[in-house]
Structure formats: C-alpha cells, structure tokens
Amino acid sequence: MESRQHTQVLFMATCLCDAFFADVAKAAVEVLEHAGCEVLFPEDQTCCGQPAFNSGDFANGRKVARHTAKVFGGDLPIVVPSGSCGAMMTHGNSIQFEGETDCDMMATLGGRTWEICDFLSNQLNINWEGSLQETRVTMHHSCHSRGSQTGASALALLGGIQGLEVQEVGQADQCCGFGGTFSVAFPNISAGMGELKLSEVEKQQPDYLVSADMSCLMHLSGLAEKSGGALPVRHVVQILRDSIVS
Amino acid sequence: MKGQPIDRFSSELAADTRTAVIASASSTTEKRSHILNSDYPDPNRLRKLAAQIKQHTLDHLDTYLEQAVSKMRENGVKVHFASDGDAARETVLSILKEKGARKIVKSKSMASEEIHLNEFLEKNGLECLESDLGEFIVQLDGDVPSHIVRPIIHKNRREIANTFEREGLGEYNDDPEVITRRARAFFRSRYMESDAGITGGNFISAESGRVALVTNEGNARFSMAPNRLHIALIGIEKVIPRDRDFSVFLNLLARSATAQQLTVYTQFISGPRVDSQPSGPDEMHVVLMDNGRSDTLGSNCSEILRCIRCGACQNVCPVYRQASGHAYRATYGGPVGAVLSPLLAGDAFPQYSDLPRASSLCGACREVCPVDIPIPDLLVKLRAKGKVEGIPTPGSPSMGGFARGATSPGLWRAGLRAANVMNSLPASWIPAPALRSWLDQRTLPTWKGGEFRRWMKERRKA
Numbered sequence: 001m002e003s004r005q006h007t008q009v010l011f012m013a014t015c016l017c018d019a020f021f022a023d024v025a026k027a028a029v030e031v032l033e034h035a036g037c038e039v040l041f042p043e044d045q046t047c048c049g050q051p052a053f054n055s056g057d058f059a060n061g062r063k064v065a066r067h068t069a070k071v072f073g074g075d076l077p078i079v080v081p082s083g084s085c086g087a088m089m090t091h092g093n094s095i096q097f098e099g100e101t102d103c104d105m106m107a108t109l110g111g112r113t114w115e116i117c118d119f120l121s122n123q124l125n126i127n128w129e130g131s132l133q134e135t136r137v138t139m140h141h142s143c144h145s146r147g148s149q150t151g152a153s154a155l156a157l158l159g160g161i162q163g164l165e166v167q168e169v170g171q172a173d174q175c176c177g178f179g180g181t182f183s184v185a186f187p188n189i190s191a192g193m194g195e196l197k198l199s200e201v202e203k204q205q206p207d208y209l210v211s212a213d214m215s216c217l218m219h220l221s222g223l224a225e226k227s228g229g230a231l232p233v234r235h236v237v238q239i240l241r242d243s244i245v246s
Numbered sequence: 247m248k249g250q251p252i253d254r255f256s257s258e259l260a261a262d263t264r265t266a267v268i269a270s271a272s273s274t275t276e277k278r279s280h281i282l283n284s285d286y287p288d289p290n291r292l293r294k295l296a297a298q299i300k301q302h303t304l305d306h307l308d309t310y311l312e313q314a315v316s317k318m319r320e321n322g323v324k325v326h327f328a329s330d331g332d333a334a335r336e337t338v339l340s341i342l343k344e345k346g347a348r349k350i351v352k353s354k355s356m357a358s359e360e361i362h363l364n365e366f367l368e369k370n371g372l373e374c375l376e377s378d379l380g381e382f383i384v385q386l387d388g389d390v391p392s393h394i395v396r397p398i399i400h401k402n403r404r405e406i407a408n409t410f411e412r413e414g415l416g417e418y419n420d421d422p423e424v425i426t427r428r429a430r431a432f433f434r435s436r437y438m439e440s441d442a443g444i445t446g447g448n449f450i451s452a453e454s455g456r457v458a459l460v461t462n463e464g465n466a467r468f469s470m471a472p473n474r475l476h477i478a479l480i481g482i483e484k485v486i487p488r489d490r491d492f493s494v495f496l497n498l499l500a501r502s503a504t505a506q507q508l509t510v511y512t513q514f515i516s517g518p519r520v521d522s523q524p525s526g527p528d529e530m531h532v533v534l535m536d537n538g539r540s541d542t543l544g545s546n547c548s549e550i551l552r553c554i555r556c557g558a559c560q561n562v563c564p565v566y567r568q569a570s571g572h573a574y575r576a577t578y579g580g581p582v583g584a585v586l587s588p589l590l591a592g593d594a595f596p597q598y599s600d601l602p603r604a605s606s607l608c609g610a611c612r613e614v615c616p617v618d619i620p621i622p623d624l625l626v627k628l629r630a631k632g633k634v635e636g637i638p639t640p641g642s643p644s645m646g647g648f649a650r651g652a653t654s655p656g657l658w659r660a661g662l663r664a665a666n667v668m669n670s671l672p673a674s675w676i677p678a679p680a681l682r683s684w685l686d687q688r689t690l691p692t693w694k695g696g697e698f699r700r701w702m703k704e705r706r707k708a
Contacts, residue, residue, distance in 0.1 A: 013698055015652075017698060018662060018695065018696075018698060018699070019662060019665070019693060019694070019695050020692070020693060020694055021691070021694070022694040022697035022698040022701065025698040025702075026698060026701055029702070029705075041699075043655070043659075043699070044655035045655075046652040046653070046655060046658045047648075049649075049652065051643075051645060052645040052648060052649055053626065054607060054626065055629060055633070055639070055642055055643075055645050056602075056603075056626060056627075056628070056629025056630040056631070056632060056633040057630075057633050057645040058630050058633070060645040060646060060648070060649035061645075061649075063649045063652075063653055064648075064649050064653060066653075067652065067653040071655075092626075095623055095626060095627065096630075098546075143606070143607070143608035143609050143610070144609070146608075146609045146610075146613060147609075171272070173275070173562060173610050173613070174564050174608075174610070175564045175606045175608030175610065177564065177606060178606065179605070179606025179607060179608070181642050181680070182603075182604075182605065182606045183606075183684065184641065184642075184643070184680040184681075184683040185250055185253075185603065185639070185640075185642045185683075186249075186250055186252070186253040186565075186603075186604055186641075187249070187253065187683050187684075187686060187687055188249075188253045188254075188257040188568075189252070189256045189565055189568045189569060189604070190606070190687075191687045191688075192264075192568040193564045193565075193567075193568060196268075196564075196567075218690075218691060219688065221689075222684075222687075222688030222689045222690060222691070223687060223688050225688070225689040226687055226688050226689050
C-alpha cells in the first residue's frame with residue numbers, strides 16, 4: 001500500500017447491506033480504514049431512493065433523495081459499496097431533479113459521491129497489496145457501473161492480491177436480470193436473463209462470483225439456490241478485506 | 247390475466263424461437279463490436295459525432311426540412327407532407343390512382359410498416375409486393391416483422407419452406423439457397439410488370455436534396471428501375487444537414503446493423519430520370535411523414551428521433567433476447583420500440599405504457615447506439631409519464647410506503663430490526679406480493695437488519 005493518508009469519508013452502507021449484507025458493509029469500513037480513512041457513519045441514512053426513481057415515481061424518489069442529501073450534508077466525500085447506488089446519486093438524481101430548485105444542490109451531492117473501488121483507485125490512488133490462499137474468482141460487472149471507473153478499479157485492486165486468480169464473466173455486456181422492481185414485475189424475463197448469466201459463470205467454476213454490487217449477486221445466488229445449486233458470492237471489498245496481511 | 251403482457255409473452259415463447267433469437271442477436275452484437283473496433287481507433291468518438299449531427303439537425307429541424315424540400319423540388323421531386331398515418335396512406339394511394347398504377351413493388355421500409363401501408367393498398371384493390379426476402383415471407387404468412395433489420399428472425403427455414411410450398415413456389419425445400427433462388431426467379435417477372443415502386447429512405451441531405459437508400463438485396467433498385475413511378479415514404483426526422491454527413495451515418499449504420507462496412511447496395515437518389523439516363527422512373531414523389539414525430543420532438547424524449555433504425559439496441563438487449571420482437575406489440579421492438587411506440591402512439595400512450603417498464607435499465611442499448619441515444623433515461627422518463635397520468639402498473643410495488651419509511655430514520659431502524667422475524671416465518675405468510683414473486687424463483691438471503699449498525703457502534707466505542 002503506497003498511500004496512507006488521513007481522509008474523512010461519509011460511508012453510505014446501502015439499504016441492501018443494512019438489511020442483508022452486514023458483512024459487506026463491515027468489510028467496506030475495514031478496507032477504507034486500512035487505506036487510511038476515518039469512516040463516519042451518518043445514523044439517519046436509509047436508502048438512496050432508487051426504487052422509486054426506477055419506478056418512474058419521481059415525487060417519492062425526490063423525497064427520499066432529499067432526505068439522503070440532508071443526512072449526507074457537508075463537503076466530505078460520500079463512499080458507497082455499490083455502483084448502482086453511486087449511479088443513482090450521480091446520474092439518476094440529475095434526471096428526477098430536472099427543473100427543480102434544488103437541482104444544483106443534488107448535482108453537488110452527486111459530485112462528491114464515489115463508488116468504493118473507484119474511490120480507492122482514483123481518489124486515494126491506492127495500489128492494493130494483499131494475499132490470499134489460492135482462490136479463483138469470476139468478476140461480474142454490474143450494469144450501473146457501465147461507463148464508470150468501477151470495473152477497471154475493481155480489477156486493478158484485485159490484481160494486487162497474491163494468490164488470487166480473476167476471470168471476467170462471459171457475455172459481459174449482458175445484464176444479470178435483477179433491475180430492482182423489474183425482477184418482481186417481470187419475473188420470467190428476469191429469471192431467464194439470470195439463468196443465462198449463471199450458465200456463463202458455471203463455465204468458469206470459480207470459488208466465488210465477485211461484483212461491486214450486491215444486488216446482482218443476491219439475484220444470481222438466489223436463483224442458483226432455488227434450483228438446488230449453490231453460488232458462493234463475495235463483494236469486491238470482502239475479497240480485499242480478507243486479503244489484508246496483518 | 248396475471249403479470250405484464252411482455253413477461254407473459256416471453257414465458258409462452260417457444261424454446262427454439264428464443265434460442266434462435268438469442269443466437270442471432272448475440273452473434274450480430276459480437277460482430278458489430280469487432281468491426282467497429284477493428285476499423286476505428288475509437289468508435290465511440292464516431293458515435294458521439296453522429297449524435298451531435300443528428301441532435302443539431304433535430305434542434306433546427308424546421309430550417310433543415312425547408313432546405314431539403316426546396317432542394318428536392320429543384321431536383322424535380324414532388325414533395326408531399328403527411329401529418330399522420332391516414333394522411334400518408336391517402337397521399338400514396340392518390341398518387342398511385344392518378345397514375346393508374348395497379349401493380350406495385352415495394353422495398354423494405356419501417357415507415358410503411360408503421361402505417362400498415364400494404365394492407366391499406368390491398369384493401370383498395372392494388373397489388374403491393376414486398377421485395378425484401380424477409381418482408382416477402384412476412385407478407386406471405388400474414389405476419390408482422392419481429393426485428394427492425396431481420397424481420398423473420400422468429401421463423402426457421404422449415405417454416406419458410408412450408409410457406410413457399412403452400413404458396414406454389416415449388417416443392418418443399420428448406421435449403422436457404424434454394425429458397426432464395428426461387429424468390430429471385432419469382433421477383434424478376436414481377437419487377438418487370440410493375441407500374442410503380444415504393445421505397446423508404448434512410449437519409450435526406452438538406453444540402454442537395456439527395457435521398458440515401460440502403461439495401462443488401464438490391465431490391466430497392468429493382469423496385470425503381472423498370473417502372474415510371476417512384477414513391478419514397480420517409481419520416482421527417484431523416485434529414486441530415488450536408489452530403490458529407492452521409493459518410494458518418496452510412497459507415498455507422500451498416501456496421502451497427504449487420505457488421506458490414508457498407509450495405510451491398512447504397513443508392514443516392516437525386517430525383518426522377520433525366521434525359522441522359524436510359525432508365526428510371528419519370529416521376530419521383532417523396533412523402534414526408536410526421537405521424538407523431540413533431541409531438542415527440544416537443545417532448546422530453548426528443549433524442550429518440552436521432553434513431554437510424556440499425557437494430558443494434560434490439561440485438562444487445564437482454565429483454566428482447568428473452569421475449570423476441572413480437573412481445574413489443576408494435577412496429578418497433580426492443581429498446582427503441584419501448585421508447586418510440588408509446589411516444590408515436592399519441593393519445594393511445596396508455597396502450598404501450600407497459601413497454602418502458604420492461605427493462606432492467608441495464609444500459610447496454612446506450613453503449614451500442616450509433617447515435618448515442620440515452621435510451622435508459624428515456625425509459626425512466628416514460629415510466630414517470632405513466633405514473634403522472636395515473637396508469638396502473640400491475641406487479642410493480644407502490645412506492646408511497648417505501649418513501650415514508652426511507653424518510654423516517656427512526657421508523658427505518660425499527661423496521662430493520664423488526665423484520666428479523668421474517669427469517670423464522672414461512673414465505674407464504676409474508677404479506678407482500680412483490681416479495682412472493684421474488685421467492686417464486688429465488689431464495690432470499692438471511693435478514694440481518696441492524697447488524698452492521700450495532701457493529702459500527704461497538705467499533706466506535708472501542
């Protein structure tokens with residue numbers, strides 16, 4: 001690790017980690033601390049509001065986004081272990097706040113929001129160094145990190161871990177089929193998409209399927225488990241945390 | 247009926263149709279990416295340039311249309327305006343009637359699909375033969391195309407062989423080459439007997455009034471060469487500023503649509519036959535069709551009018567791959583259809599307002615779009631339009647309760663803890679239809695509400 005600086009960050013845990021994936025949030029905190037950050041956790045945080053935005057319910061989406069803006073006030077960087085929530089904060093809000101008086105304020109909020117891999121690589125300039133017992137992982141790039149630095153950053157960080165072999169999932173341009181409420185409103189299409197993705201993962205037989213978004217992983221492991229299989233999944237930060245050599 | 251129409255359609259789709267759709271879509275997507283990346287150091291720059299040219303044209307469409315029309319008239323073209331589908335159909339019919347044309351050959355045109363021109367002309371006693379092989383088969387079967395560029399991707403060669411046998415085009419033979427040769431032989435005489443040719447148009451240059459028209463089968467040329475009358479039905483958004491812009495769009499169109507550097511035939515049509523030309527139509531009519539485009543231009547989704555109908559978004563779309571094009575119940579399928587159909591529908595918007603919801607918003611379409619249309623953004627905006635207009639969305643959970651919870655931190659934290667009880671309840675007891683829909687096909691991880699927050703507090707104390 002080259003860069004050890006004292007940086008204060010506001011940590012956005014995401015509603016999914018708050019509800020299901022406590023260990024991912026813990027790993028994110030530990031990784032940030034290992035990189036020299038002081039991690040502040042605003043207790044009143046809830047959700048970025050993406051479910052309402054994606055449903056086209058901009059009025060309710062804005063309510064939740066305004067709450068989030070209040071909770072994450074100030075000028076510290078906001079770091080989130082999800083490309084999807086990150087895209088909501090930067091891009092989604094720019095759409096649902098078009099023409100609103102607080103549009104610029106939301107743009108500023110988005111401007112200091114970072115997906116965690118992007119933050120480690122491109123803001124802290126971390127060259128991650130870690131070590132693991134021989135492990136093979138397959139990387140799934142979440143759709144909401146398209147066009148961002150998340151994918152390249154995640155691969156660069158994981159590339160610094162000795163003993164870790166990283167492959168990328170086949171048909172990388174294809175969505176896993178989650179899509180938030182899409183997955184429950186269009187269950188057949190969603191499952192069909194997921195099964196295609198699972199068949200690509202199976203070709204590589206990794207120890208873990210890894211992503212920078214738990215939502216895709218929740219959908220894919222849930223599908224695999226329902227059909228009697230098992231798909232061990234890890235967030236990138238869990239792999240990073242486990243690779244820390246104390 | 248349970249569920250969204252497009253999801254039901256997908257669940258009822260024959261497995262081998264889905265397999266064929268996926269195979270064609272994914273191989274075309276791969277080839278598209280390969281040819282663009284091997285021919286250009288940075289194809290994204292070309293996409294962005296094309297987007298800028300098209301957007302600029304749309305932002306000044308009145309000026310460019312006027313310029314294009316005056317140039318076309320200078321070139322001897324008779325130009326007509328059609329505000330909607332009815333007007334377009336009537337205009338085409340009256341031109342044909344005036345010239346006494348009864349036998350018409352037609353080359354592939356999405357604009358004509360949009361207004362169901364063939365059926366209309368046939369109802370009026372005219373014979374209108376589709377000369378694109380795929381569209382011809384669609385016509386023989388009384389079917390509709392399922393893909394912008396590959397209209398019969400939902401059919402296999404055995405079905406096509408049956409159709410040819412039924413229609414008296416030879417004994418059953420499902421060899422694609424034999425099928426094509428038979429169609430070719432059939433078409434030759436029809437071309438020679440035709441009174442008029444109808445085509446679409448891919449681009450019109452405002453600078454010169456030239457119409458660019460691309461095909462891979464040469465059928466547009468054949469539709470025009472032997473007869474005296476050519477009618478081109480073209481959407482008003484097809485104008486581009488200058489002749490030199492043809493190169494940007496033609497290079498992108500063929501690569502994006504079929505992974506070709508250029509379509510096999512590219513025609514630039516400057517007007518009717520002049521004395522120095524031995525053949526060609528003596529009269530050329532261009533029918534410029536609005537049919538919902540002006541309203542779309544005035545909406546917050548105007549970027550969709552940049553579309554050059556390459557079908558790349560359809561090919562890459564994982565929802566289209568699962569559902570096929572007919573699931574979209576309209577002329578245009580896939581992502582572009584999910585945006586365009588509800589917009590072009592005007593007052594019939596509610597009929598198509600489910601289409602923009604049939605997307606995981608994955609954004610693959612935007613990445614491949616040769617004119618960089620922000621399709622996922624437009625899908626969300628159309629969802630918002632549906633929401634504001636109060637159109638019901640069966641299967642999608644309502645967001646009022648979510649917003650109340652997510653703006654009340656105390657309630658949120660209490661909910662996180664309380665929901666731990668879910669872990670010990672049978673799934674069928676859970677009073678949320680959305681959750682049950684999830685659990686029909688997937689498991690849910692163990693609820694760990696509040697665990698991270700406790701850990702974080704302990705850590706701060708230490």
